[in-house]
Ligand code: C2E
Ligand code: MG
Ligand code: MG
């Protein structure tokens with residue numbers, strides 16, 4: 255058909271032709287372009303860590319999550335959702351991941367309150383790198399930061415590939431003080447049984463459940479269940495994507511430990527103080543359950 259465009263795939267074999275729809279070809283080209291630009295981008299300091307505050311139920315700052323941004327000179331700010339998958343496929347994520355950890359360690363030195371932590375997102379391929387543990391511990395030692403101030407966010411699916419090796423890696427890092435959080439919790443298709451034997455300390459409720467849980471009974475049940483389960487397993491539970499005072503109040507009432515979202519602060523290029531809770535709570539709230 256005339257709608258199909260030809261695309262010669264470099265990765266899949268030199269002499270093969272593949273047929274894609276134009277949209278797909280364009281996406282593919284963008285991926286290729288981003289992939290080839292990433293290396294230079296890193297050396298030209300186009301990558302930057304942004305930080306989003308996390309607070310407890312009193313509104314007190316407990317730490318930040320580091321979120322990567324690509325400040326591209328022509329394309330503007332590129333979302334990690336766009337370029338992290340590209341870096342994963344190409345393998346560049348290992349280099350980028352080391353840079354992220356180095357930056358996070360450096361940031362910790364500027365975060366003088368020793369109670370405050372920084373969480374970084376670790377991708378699947380990074381964790382699968384054979385020398386991930388050794389490399390990580392070396393970097394932390396070189397930077398001279400306390401491992402207990404670092405948290406690594408991983409996802410459920412990462413616990414279900416190379417189960418034994420992954421568990422061992424987590425154990426080794428956990429023994430040195432690094433905490434592990436399960437990000438986007440509830441979105442994976444996992445059984446809960448896997449939580450039993452892995453050194454995970456934190457569950458982060460995915461923001462898709464937080465968004466509508468005040469109006470959607472199913473989401474409410476999921477949020478309620480995750481929090482109760484976290485309590486039973488003695489895990490810290492964090493709500494992602496908290497945007498309204500109503501959400502915060504209800505989540506606090508359900509005994510959620512920590513909160514992260516635009517209500518307290520958006521990801522920013524530095525350590526912004528969270529929006530003070532006293533001010534948030536004095537705002538008029540209609541029909542609040544509490
Ligand atoms: P994530 O780790 O689940 O990060 C939370 C995402 O939710 C962030 O998007 C954050 O900006 C956004 N967010 C936080 N609060 C709110 C809120 O109240 N409302 C809404 N609508 N969104 C909120 P971001 O920064 O675009 O990152 C997207 C994903 O990209 C992250 O999801 C993470 O999986 C990945 N990512 C980000 N930085 C890194 C990194 O340094 N390394 C790796 N491997 N992945 C990263
Ligand atoms: Mg995260
Ligand atoms: Mg998340």
Ligand code: MG
Pocket residue numbers: 438
């Ligand atoms: Mg997410």
